[in-house]
Amino acid sequence: xxxxxxxxxxxxxxxxxxxxxxxxxxxxxxxxxxxxxxxxxxxxxxxxxxxxxxxxxxxxxxxxxxxxxxxxxxxxxxxxxxxxxxxxxxxxxxxxxxxxxxxxxxxxxxxxxxxxxxxxxxxxxxxxxxxxxxxxxxxxxxxxxxxxxxxxxxxxxxxxxxxxxxxxxxxxxxxxxxxxxxxxxxxxxxxxxxxxxxxxxxxxxxxxxxxxxxxxxxxxxxxxxxxxxxxxxxxxxxxxxxxxxxxxxxxxxxxxxxxxxxxxxxxxxxxxxxxxxxxxxxxxxxxxxxxxxxxxxxxxxxxxxxxxxxxxxxxxxxxxxxxxxxxxxxxxxxxxxxxxxxxxxxxxxxxxxxxxxxxxxxxxxxxxxxxxxxxxxxxxxxxxxxxxxxxxxxxxxxxxxxxxxxxxxxxxxxxxxxxxxxxxxxxxxxxxxxxxxxxxxxxxxxxxxxxxxxxxxxxxxxxxxxxxxxxxxxxxxxxxxxxxxxxxxxxxxxxxxxxxxxxxxxxxxxxxxxxxxxxxxxxxxxxxxxxxxxxxxxxxxxxxxxxxxxxxxxxxxxxxxxxxxxxxxxxxxxxxxxxxxxxxxxxxxxxxxxxxxxxxx
Amino acid sequence: xxxxxxxxxxxxxxxxxxxxxxxxxxxxxxxxxxxxxxxxxxxxxxxxxxxxxxxxxxxxxxxxxxxxxxxxxxxxxxxxxxxxxxxxxxxxxxxxxxxxxxxxxxxxxxxxxxxxxxxxxxxxxxxxxxxxxxxxxxxxxxxxxxxxxxxxxxxxxxxxxxxxxxxxxxxxxxxxxxxxxxxxxxxxxxxxxxxxxxxxxxxxxxxxxxxxxxxxxxxxxxxxxxxxxxxxxxxxxxxxxxxxxxxxxxxxxxxxxxxxxxxxxxxxxxxxxxxxxxxxxxxxxxxxxxxxxxxx
Numbered sequence: 001x002x003x004x005x006x007x008x009x010x011x012x013x014x015x016x017x018x019x020x021x022x023x024x025x026x027x028x029x030x031x032x033x034x035x036x037x038x039x040x041x042x043x044x045x046x047x048x049x050x051x052x053x054x055x056x057x058x059x060x061x062x063x064x065x066x067x068x069x070x071x072x073x074x075x076x077x078x079x080x081x082x083x084x085x086x087x088x089x090x091x092x093x094x095x096x097x098x099x100x101x102x103x104x105x106x107x108x109x110x111x112x113x114x115x116x117x118x119x120x121x122x123x124x125x126x127x128x129x130x131x132x133x134x135x136x137x138x139x140x141x142x143x144x145x146x147x148x149x150x151x152x153x154x155x156x157x158x159x160x161x162x163x164x165x166x167x168x169x170x171x172x173x174x175x176x177x178x179x180x181x182x183x184x185x186x187x188x189x190x191x192x193x194x195x196x197x198x199x200x201x202x203x204x205x206x207x208x209x210x211x212x213x214x215x216x217x218x219x220x221x222x223x224x225x226x227x228x229x230x231x232x233x234x235x236x237x238x239x240x241x242x243x244x245x246x247x248x249x250x251x252x253x254x255x256x257x258x259x260x261x262x263x264x265x266x267x268x269x270x271x272x273x274x275x276x277x278x279x280x281x282x283x284x285x286x287x288x289x290x291x292x293x294x295x296x297x298x299x300x301x302x303x304x305x306x307x308x309x310x311x312x313x314x315x316x317x318x319x320x321x322x323x324x325x326x327x328x329x330x331x332x333x334x335x336x337x338x339x340x341x342x343x344x345x346x347x348x349x350x351x352x353x354x355x356x357x358x359x360x361x362x363x364x365x366x367x368x369x370x371x372x373x374x375x376x377x378x379x380x381x382x383x384x385x386x387x388x389x390x391x392x393x394x395x396x397x398x399x400x401x402x403x404x405x406x407x408x409x410x411x412x413x414x415x416x417x418x419x420x421x422x423x424x425x426x427x428x429x430x431x432x433x434x435x436x437x438x439x440x441x442x443x444x445x446x447x448x449x450x451x452x453x454x455x456x457x458x459x460x461x462x463x464x465x466x467x468x469x470x471x472x473x474x475x476x477x478x479x480x481x482x483x484x485x486x487x488x489x490x491x492x493x494x495x496x497x498x499x500x501x502x503x504x505x506x507x508x509x510x511x512x513x514x515x516x517x518x519x520x521x522x523x524x525x526x527x528x529x530x531x532x533x534x535x536x537x538x539x540x541x542x543x544x545x546x547x548x549x550x551x552x553x554x555x556x557x558x559x560x561x562x563x564x565x566x567x568x569x570x571x572x573x574x575x576x577x578x579x580x581x582x583x584x585x586x587x588x589x590x591x592x593x594x595x596x597x598x599x600x601x
Numbered sequence: 602x603x604x605x606x607x608x609x610x611x612x613x614x615x616x617x618x619x620x621x622x623x624x625x626x627x628x629x630x631x632x633x634x635x636x637x638x639x640x641x642x643x644x645x646x647x648x649x650x651x652x653x654x655x656x657x658x659x660x661x662x663x664x665x666x667x668x669x670x671x672x673x674x675x676x677x678x679x680x681x682x683x684x685x686x687x688x689x690x691x692x693x694x695x696x697x698x699x700x701x702x703x704x705x706x707x708x709x710x711x712x713x714x715x716x717x718x719x720x721x722x723x724x725x726x727x728x729x730x731x732x733x734x735x736x737x738x739x740x741x742x743x744x745x746x747x748x749x750x751x752x753x754x755x756x757x758x759x760x761x762x763x764x765x766x767x768x769x770x771x772x773x774x775x776x777x778x779x780x781x782x783x784x785x786x787x788x789x790x791x792x793x794x795x796x797x798x799x800x801x802x803x804x805x806x807x808x809x810x811x812x813x814x815x816x817x818x819x820x821x822x823x824x825x826x827x828x829x830x831x832x833x834x835x836x837x838x839x840x841x842x843x844x845x846x847x848x849x850x851x852x853x854x855x856x857x858x859x860x861x862x863x864x865x866x867x868x869x870x871x872x873x874x875x876x877x878x879x880x881x882x883x884x885x886x887x888x889x890x891x892x893x894x895x896x897x
Contacts, residue, residue, distance in 0.1 A: 293855050313856035384661055388678045447834050449848045457678045460659030469657055474838050478748075 028334050032303045034580055034600035040281040042581060042598050045295055045305040049237060049288040052221035055206030056140045059148035061500060064203035065592035066240055066286060071206030071226030072128065074106060074185075075197055077590045079597050080270075081259025082340070083406055084504045084589045086197055090128065090207065090227070092183075094197070101192035101543065106200075108133070108183040111249040115231040119215035125247070128207060128227045130179035135170060136207045137177060142168040149204025151522070152502075156196070158188045170210070192541035198503030203592075229279040229596040242284040250277045253597060268336055269582040273599055280582075280599035299576065306581050306600075310574040315391040318574065322392045331576070336583075339574040341395055343404040343588035344500035345509075347567035348380070348458075353526040354493040356439040371431035372438075373563035378424035379465045380458070380566050382417050388457060389450075393572040399556040400509045402570045404588070407506040407549045409556075416560045421464050428465070435466045440473060444492040446483040447476025454496055488520040495524065504589055505544075506552045510536060513559055525564050532558045620810075620886040630882020636875025640690055647691035655681055656688035656841055664858045674860035676849060685841045686864040692842045693824045693872070700761045700823035701816050707762065708769025709805065709812060715770065716777025717800055724774075731767040739764060743826060747835045757836050761823050769815045776808045810887035817883060821876035828869055843869045 034041050050063035058067040068076070076089040088094060092107040114125035137157075140147040141164040155161060158176025166172070176188035187196065199205060212225045224232055230242035255265075255274045273280065287304075289295040292311030298304040310318045320326045325339055350373055352358035357373055360366040382396040398416045401408050441462060445451045452474065459472045477483035486492050501508045515533045517523035535551050535558075542548040559565060575585045582599040624630055647653040660679035667674045673683040715727040734742070746760035753759070780786060781804060789799045830836030831844025843865040850862035 311855075313852055316856055384659070384679075387661065388663055449834075449852060452845070453678055453849065456657065456680070457659055459657060460678070460680075463657065469839075472839075476834065476838065 028300050028302070028330070034281075034306065034578075039283060040600050041283040041285065042281040042595075042600050043285040043287060043305045044307050044595065044598075045287045045289050045298070046587070047288075047290050047292075047295065047309070049290075050240075053224040053232065053235070054221035055136065055203050055208060055226075056145055056147035056149055057221060058203035058206070061587065061591065062288070065587070066232075066242075067203035067206050067224075068228065068592040069230045069242060069284070069595050070224050070228045070232055071203070071208065072112060072228050073201055073203070073205050073207070074108075074133065075201040076593045077201060079253075079258040079590065079594055080255070080261065080265055080584055083404070084343075085259065086201060087257075089201070091200075101194070101541070102189045104187040104189070104196060105180075106185045106187070108185065109249060110183055112227045113247050113249075114209045114212070114227045115225050115245060117209075117212050117215075117225045119212045119225075120209070125225075125227070126209070127182075128209075129182040130185040131182075132207050132209060133185050133205075134174070134177050134179050135210045137205065138163065138168070138170060138174065139208070139213070140204060142170075144168070147204075149202065152199040152202065152204055156189055156191070156193045158190055192543075194541070194543050195503060195505055195507055198505060202502055230284055233283075238288060240286045240288075242286070244279050244282045244284075248279060252277050265584055268584060270584060270597075273582060273597065278596040280597065284595060284598075302578075307575065307577040307583070307585055309587070310576060312389070312391060315393075315574075318576070319391070325393065325572075325574070327574075334579070335576045336579055336581070337574060337576050338584060339393075339572055340586075340588075341404055342500070342571045342573060343402075343504060344498060345397070345400075345402045345568035345570045346496070346498040347400070347565050347569075348494065348496050349525050349565045350563070351487075351490060351493050351495070351524070351526055352528065352564060353490055357493050358526070359528070368431045368433065370563055371427050372433060375424040375427045375433075375465060376462065377416060377563050377566045378418075378420050378427065379461045381419040381461055382569060383419070385454075385457060386569060389454065390569065390571055393574075394569040395572065396569050398567075399560050400513070400565060400567055401506045401552060401556050402501075402509065402568060404501065404570060405504050405506045405509075406544070407552045409553055412553070412556070424465055435468065438467055438471055440471050441467060442473045442475050442493055444475040444477065444483060444486060444495060446480040447478060451476070451496075458496075487524050490519050490526060497524070501589065506556075507540065510539075510552060510555050513555070513564065527559070527562070527564050529558060529562065624882055624886035627882040627885065629878045630886070633875045633878025633880070633882060636871060637879050640872050640875070641694065643687060644691040644694040647688055653684055653687035653691065656684045658684075664853070664856075664860070666860075673864045676846075676861050677853060677858070682846075682860040682864050685846060686843070686868050688840070689842045689846065689865065690868065690872075692837060692840050693827060693869075696758065696761075696827040697820040697823045699755075699758050700765060701820045703758075704762045704765035704819055704823075705769055705812060705816050708766035708815070709773050709808070711766065712770030712773030713777050713800055713805055713808070716774035717781060717796065717804065719774075719778050719781075727770070727774075731770060734764065734767050740826075740829065744830065744833065744835060747830055757827065757830050760830075761826055765819050765822065769812075769819070772811055772815060773808050776811055777804055780804050780807055814880065814884050814887060817876060817880040821873055821880070824869070825873060828865075 046062055046065060048060065048062040050066050051057065051060060052063055053066055053070065055067050055071050058064045072090040074089060074091040075086050078085045078087050086094070090109055090112055092109050096105040097103070108128070108130055110127075112128040114120065114128060116123055116125045120126050137153065138160070139145055140150040140153065141160055143164065153160060157174070159174045160177060163172060163174045176190070178186050180186055189196065206226060208220070209225060213220050216223055222235060229245050229248045231245050232240065233243045234241040252275050253273050255270055260270065287298070289298060289305070292313055295305070295308050296311060296314050299306075299308040318327055318331050320328045327337055331337070350357050357369055360369050386392055386394040386396060395403055396417050397403055397408070398412050398414050443455045443458065445455060455474050459469065462472055463469065477486065483492075487495055499509060499512065511517055512522050513525060513527045513532060514523060514536045515528045515530070518526045518528070532555050535555050539548050539551040539555075542551070573587065577583055577585060580601040582601070583597065584594065586594050658680065660675065662671070662675050662679045663677055665671055665675040671681050671683065673686065676682055676685070711727055715724045718724050743760045743764055746763055747757045750756035750759060786799060786803060789803050827836055827842060828844035828847065831842040832848045834848070836842060836844055846861045846865035850859070850865070853859065853861050
């Protein structure tokens, strides 16, 4: 018994000590110099690991982040300009586009060379030529490669889909994808595709050397060779070590062309880099740290990672006020910071093929189902979600065109994101729904503590509608892969997901609702609306214009009216970096492209 | 008021009465019993709908400290931590009761059969099954069964029953082997009683002191295991448990919020300590050697 009592006292003392937390801000280490023996080292951090460094498999932001540093893409985005603006990267200039919008002629820079590799003659990287671009795009259509990015060009480039079905022989030319000479590429489209240039700025379009891919086979994903500003030195499950490509083409940084704004960027020291040729650091370490406490610890230590986004559990430590965003003086004294809205959003979606909540062939039942979906949307409290999970920093917007794209309409009615429990109940009653005959509401999700809290909050919203707890079920999956598979198999009636834009064009979110893209395609909602599809097809060949924006907004309204989705919220990210680092970080559209412009002191 | 010398027992006092007298003298044991009864009352109140019913309600008061409206504060989505802690007591008792009753029943039955038919193929088979189950690391086995049966509402319960019955069975088997050598069993056999009747009417009732001790041990182990499984995400899914609250607190603590962690940990800690006090005292009280020593 005495042992028990002693044990009790020891544990209670331990609990007491745990409860006495200390102020996080009191433990900041002084950043040490990042120049060691004359070598400039920058240590970046991201919150996930890349699965492959092969461009055709760069489907996650983590893979893409590294791929665009190792490989060249024809186009990229201006470093500092917001909204995002395209610029030539390996291309010498923006493309020459025929009047019908079907023929793109792209000139390549003549001074780009691949990194060295034994597969090249004498082991020295050769010049990058237009046929490398042709080969690299073809790889996405080779069935053996199991590529993730073919959707960007599927049905868009003349002869490319046929090339795939006819055996994917790389020596067989594709009519719509031709290298006219070493530095001229011509792309012939089947129909106008205004997003083509955006697609050539994604990691999927990274340019690879054929002889190295042939020599390495599947190993190419872990031993990539490209022509980008950095080459991969080492790569393990925790860190990627990259080194400066000593023969990277000379392209002096013009900060004014890149969108420099004195008010926004003036205090960051970027002016000092004007006229210098990137990359500026000799070594680049990209640390994969998912666990937020470890990332914060490493960042504040001073001699480890030099950049982090602020995790949710540290926002109390960092923020002094949210509206407007102001950081604690101790943070601003120690670190540079920036913040901005993400190029994407989070949303809840209904599977429209689900007989309970989706479309029903019986018009009366269909109207009932729609009323149920709309009522659920009406009790969803975005403000509460924003406060609870995004520290009140998210931007709530109606529909599926987020604020990060130029087609966003700030004057759109906010009814679809305004909570009105009484109206929701009235809507259910008007369509004959009684509490006792409400269908079981299944919430499928990738099982985790955070996702469980999302579920519990939504259950609270549904309770307000009269939904009893015993009709709301939590269905967790062991991994996101399993959950995603279930969504693609159309087994999930309701889901919570996020979407990160591949390019700053609302077409990239509208295609999520295009009928032919239904699951296993990107239309997880399995939304089928002929009027929507007709508008989508009409707009998909149009160049950016007020007319196209009008069509986009019509489609947006259709999705809102049909209550297909409860949307949305774009998160605001706060970036922090050490004061001995000169950078303007971005993990969205610009993504890894910004790392070539990082310098350290 | 008449003082009674507890060492002086009336001649008709049963073993149970003696044990109770002995138990009453153990203050720590009584404290343990009191704690267990308090928790049981708490759980009964939830069953009867008297309290803890607002465990799933959300509000816009996130991570609030203790107040008159929220005694133990709120969590990250504005739920009342006290309500959740209290409701989780019911969940813990439900799991504890179901697992204890079924695991004990299975263990007693199979242990008694194995002991009674000691040396037969039934005994060999049951010993082999127990050996196999016991050779698998405890939490790994429970987690594997719970994971494999994830779709089933009682997956976690079945996983625990599948593990816990073997300990009971081994103890009961040993006791039955000892008991069946005694005269009263021989007498029953001489009277021509059927094996089943001897087992049920004479042997198993004489193992009741061991069964009671085992139930208290299984009960508290089941609660602890439920907390661990729920913490790992393979336990309670649609309700709330202390394990889930502790899992939630892994995010809270880094942000400097301790409501979930302290509430769930203390509720679990006090119950486990209470049960251990109670169980220890019970073992002492029901130990025939100690009782016979007191009787002298």
